[in-house]
Amino acid sequence: MAAKTLIRAVYRLLDGRKVRVLVDSWYMRRIFIESMLARGFDVIGQVRIDTRLYDEPPKRKKGQRGRPRKYGRKYTPKRIAHLKRSMVTLPLYGKEQEVRYRSKVLMAHFLGGRLVRVVWCEFKSESGHWKKAHLLLSTDAILTPEQI
Structure with a gap:
């Protein structure tokens, strides 16, 4: 992947600085994002509008049986509205x-x-x-929507 090769080439020049990689929607794939996260970089980019997004799962109650849930409720267009x-x-x-936006x-x-x-x-x-x-996505969840 060309983007990963470019990042590898300039990685040593960045020397541990806080880096945000702004990429085109073409590169917003799991393999690329995880590669950037492994280097300590945050990623911002546009993803498909139908990307599956979920709430955090509810906290388990004491003594609750069964496997813990991995995801909470799915975000549908109705919930987004x-x-x-x-x-x-x-x-x-x-x-x-x-610009008008909704964020979560x-x-x-x-x-x-x-x-x-x-x-x-x-x-x-x-x-x-x-x-x-x-739909814009940032792996740095503390950024404000205006910053993204």
Whole structure:
């Protein structure tokens, strides 16, 4: 994979600094993300809008029988629509753009249940219409949606 080769080449130059890798949706695959996490890098990128996301599983009660749950409830479009929608103006692509988003820290199924910050965002076009939603994902769950 070309991206992993490039990262290997510059890895020694980074010398333990906090690094965030911003990648195209093509590279937002488990093998690439885990490779970056193994080096101590955080990854931010766009993933498929239908990516399976889950709440954290409920805490086990004392004496509860059976295998502990790996995931909580699945995030469906209906549940996403109930999240609080925020609207901000951000400097993007060299100009101020209106963005509305919903965000939550959830478990990503394709990453084996890793907690990630996900942001469903929509951009306002120059004609005043809202474009279709995009799903951004960050392995650094403490980042704010605006930072992502």
